[in-house]
Amino acid sequence: MNSKPILLFVDDEERILRTLVMAFRSRYRVLSASSGEQALALLREHPVDVVISDQRMPHMTGVEVLRQAREIAPRAMRILLTGYAELASIVGSINEGEIFRYVQKPWRLDELRDTIAEAVDIARVAPDTTAAPATAPATGGIMVLDGDPALHQLIRQAHPDLHVELADNLDLALTRMAQQAPAVLVTDLQLPEGDISDALRLLKASQPELVTLVVTAFRDTGHLIRLINQAQVYRVLPRPVSRNMLLRSVESALRHHQLLQNRPALMRRHTVEATPVAADNDVGRRVRGYLDRLRGRTTPA
């Protein structure tokens, strides 16, 4: 794979395609498609490294294109580039598109260049070509961080053989997690100590194998976008959440964790954006404390 990396841009506005082609053609081989159908056809024909799609297009949305791209070309990294930040499409891009980045229009050219360069690197070193194991592994615990014990109960009943813990605040959760690092973290965003998004970002940055499932009634779109780019959350389930959806998501989170364990190279596919969060704020301190404890535990004295 020493040839020029291949990018595929999908947008129904030809002017967007034109400017993107101009901006990237010197370093990459650039394909462009003005509809989802055309994009999928190109994905079948060419070994695309990164696909960058708009969301709102006639016939097929960007989320749908990226969902199908996962199957047709699992190696390709997926990026949504959209001017329309609407809740359903953001949640869809996480849960169905499993995207690497959510970039908003208007974009900054230098930032987009960096993001795409990073995605290209990852597509080349960590091709996602293995399917996840068919059944959820019977190892790896689940930490449920939520004020309402109902979720925890549900998950415990569904996974009697797994270690499923409940914590109703971040400190308790971190203490427990330091004793036994879970495979999956199921959490609300709003806890007694406030919003824990920062903690999620720091956790994912230092523990890429931790798979996070956010259950929330919170609907700030900008916030959710940051959770994609900076915390690579695996699923977001809006509250009130249905039992089946929750259990299905936990299942696939466990499988995903297993996959990451088997093929650590794949963790790179979930690299988070460098976070602007100052690590010396309150949350930062707590998470760092947790990480220290974790290291203290794992490195022999």
Place this chain on the structure above:
Amino acid sequence: MDPPQGETAIVEIAATRARISDLVMRVHPIPPSMLMADVADLFLADACRDLLCLPIVRDGVPLGTISRYAIMKIFLRQFGREIFGTRPIERFMNSTPLLVNVDADVEAASAYVRENMILPVTEDFIIVEQGMYRGMGMVTSLLALMEQRVAQRGHALVQANQRIKASQAHLVQSEKMASLGQMVAGVAHEINTPLGYVRSNVELARDFVGQTSSALVAASNLIRSLLDDRATDDEIGAHLATAASATESVAETGILEDIAPLFDDTLHGIEQISELVVNLRNFSRLDRARVDRINLNEALESALTIGRNLIKHKADVISDYGELPPVECAASQINQVFLNILTNAAQAISDYGQIVITTRPPDAMSDGPVEIRIRDNGCGMPETVRARIFDPFFTTKPVGEGTGLGLSICYQIIEQHHGSIDVSSVPGEGTEFVIRLPVHQRAGVTEPTAESDTAVSGARHEQQANTAIC
């Protein structure tokens, strides 16, 4: 506001033939911490469509209710959604809800409800079992149940029922106005597409200027050395090589051919953005007096621009505008009518079709109405559907796509303007809406939306204050 210290009368078990349990609707209760904006969204869900209010429950204990009405009142205030949308619902709830025991006698329960309810009815009741939340009960259902039982009192109940229906219709328009706000937000997003390529093009042009200026410097160095008698062949050769490679690398980027279209695109984008902004302002007309003399052709154009992201992928729009006199109307409302009908037309087209807009002035010498026709070649509708399209909440669209309020609002608005709205449709061929509006209004078009009002504190006060209106 503090959470309630519930001091609510509970109807005691009074009879053996308990039937309240038949009324239980298993409405998923909401936690007191849920955000106002999220609660508002819940009201749009199918399961909640008929409910006037939602229960707020903590640990199984009902704390209060929040009514559709209360939320609309808050959201109708300027920036209401922005200011209050992110606050917990607890602060706005009615903390003295109607509570009925699941095993209460129907007669006693309805007596209790009638005694304690406030008109217009904006709240349903909570059904409890040993103090714990069981579900919701609809006031209308309870009264209907009583109606069956007590024939003599039927008359009074029918009246109560009618009052309730009227008060519900009143809520409808407010709800649609709130969704207009969301649509405007959608248009703001529409601006991001042209903004996207404009910005990118400008950045590319800046890079280009950087590259070409180094080529220019190399070329002028070459010229200078050619004109310089003292320059050696080697020196000239070196300058030549530099200049050649600099111009080469500029040519390689292909940007020389692309720079003109790049600027064309940029100008096009800027025009798009200006147009959206102008139309957005025209559309809302917040800076204008309520009733104004309006050029309806322009209003149609505004509605088309606002709805462009919905329409452009679905249909060619063919406009055949007649020369219209200015028409006296509430601009923002008439815009809304046009947008609703155009949106429906686009939604009725499954692949790609045509929307034809025709406007005609009144017949010469008459003071008759102007006429606006909007025709699509979409799916059309059978008579059974056509007969009901102006009913509030009537929709054939899937959950989340249609509220079924669009045309009922249009109908109300046109009626308030003393105009008419008619529809003809052939399944499989298309639909045509014809709106007729008088050029002049008789004294005063009625104020259709809620007036700005006092702070929302305790839903009860609100309701009392409004009794007079209905």
